[in-house]
Amino acid sequence: MAPSSFDQRVYAAVALIPHGQLATYGQIAALIGASGCARQVGWALRRLQLPSPLPWHRVVNAKGQVSMGINREGSDWIQRQRLIAEGIPVSWDGRLPLRRYLWSPPPLPLA
DNA sequence: AGAATGACGCTGA
DNA sequence: TTCAGCGCCATTC
Secondary structure (H helix, E strand, O other): OOOOHHHHHHHHHHOOOOOOOEEEHHHHHHHOOOOOOHHHHHHHHHHOOOOOOOOHHHEEOOOOEOOOOHHHOOHHHHHHHHHHHOOOOOOOOOEOOHHHHEOOOOOOOOO
16 A cells, blocks of 8 residues: 555654654644644554654644553553653653643644 | 544533 | 533544
């Protein structure tokens, strides 16, 4: 299956997130001109095969917590661990201080 | 084709 | 602040 251009744009945007900072699914979607398609960003990251050089672990939901789920096959736990490794405190249930580490995305669209 | 699903987000109670 | 409900839309059944 050839990866869609949508997935490629998601990956390009995720690659821009600075070390030690966080972005939400909605932010990534808006950044690639797909505002309102936050769920699709989650789909794209799910299709991502690990291990990956992308900082995918820096993408969390707007509620300020790592999206946990049995269907993630443990990648949620890996995400939590890598965030802690970058200095971002994550509680046992995946909650984290989003307001404090939220990334300020570039105002210009990437197109 | 139609229905269910989900790594989401906003609003209101 | 926490929780339920609804809108969203590609993917999967």
